[in-house]
Amino acid sequence: MSFTDDLKRSLGFEETEDNNKQREGPSITEMIRNTVNSQLNNREHKSNQQQYKPNPQQPRQAPRTVPNPRPTPKAETYDDFDDYVIIPEQSFYEIVLIRPKTIDDINYVVDQVLEEKNPVILDLSFLEKESPLNFKLAGDKINQMRTNYGAQALLLSRTEEKNLIIISPKKVKVVNKG
Numbered sequence: 001m002s003f004t005d006d007l008k009r010s011l012g013f014e015e016t017e018d019n020n021k022q023r024e025g026p027s028i029t030e031m032i033r034n035t036v037n038s039q040l041n042n043r044e045h046k047s048n049q050q051q052y053k054p055n056p057q058q059p060r061q062a063p064r065t066v067p068n069p070r071p072t073p074k075a076e077t078y079d080d081f082d083d084y085v086i087i088p089e090q091s092f093y094e095i096v097l098i099r100p101k102t103i104d105d106i107n108y109v110v111d112q113v114l115e116e117k118n119p120v121i122l123d124l125s126f127l128e129k130e131s132p133l134n135f136k137l138a139g140d141k142i143n144q145m146r147t148n149y150g151a152q153a154l155l156l157s158r159t160e161e162k163n164l165i166i167i168s169p170k171k172v173k174v175v176n177k178g
Contacts, residue, residue: 093172099123101130106138109167113151119168121156128163142167 096118100106112118127135142165145151150170157164168174 094118096120097123099126100138101126103134103137106134106141110141110145113145113167113169114149117169117171119166119172119174122165122167124163124165125161 094116096109096112098105098109098120100109100122109120109122112120122138124135124138127138142151142153145167146153152168152170152172152174154166154174154176155164156166166174
């Protein structure tokens with residue numbers, strides 16, 4: 001199983017392995033294990049059939065061992081999947097909702113997104129009405145975060161009373177499905 005399959009299974013997004021075995025048949029580890037076991041059984045069977053009977057006229061010779069040009073490695077199986085521990089870089093995200101009134105508030109938003117890696121929901125309606133210069137500066141800072149640092153900005157709502165934008169860092173994906 002790959003890392004993502006283990007992650008999905010541990011989070012409950014996939015069915016258990018027993019249900020998958022019933023649908024898909026034997027897993028690849030079982031097929032390898034069966035192949036190795038059948039090869040070992042064939043060798044034992046052949047060695048049991050090749051018992052030499054000493055000829056009284058010839059002196060007894062030791063059986064010659066034939067070197068195996070391709071020895072089959074013993075397959076190590078690991079059936080216990082409970083030993084995997086997944087530790088995220090950041091255990092939780094704070095989503096900050098702020099209505100900036102000054103440039104210091106905008107700088108706080110930039111710090112939250114770039115340094116703390118937290119998504120921020122901005123209501124820029126106050127800056128738009130009260131200080132068009134600061135509103136333009138806030139827009140420039142958002143554009144710089146998008147181009148220089150890979151942050152995502154998505155307009156949530158624009159009405160007369162609200163101008164909501166969500167800004168998220170590069171590692172937090174925001175998907176617009178509307």
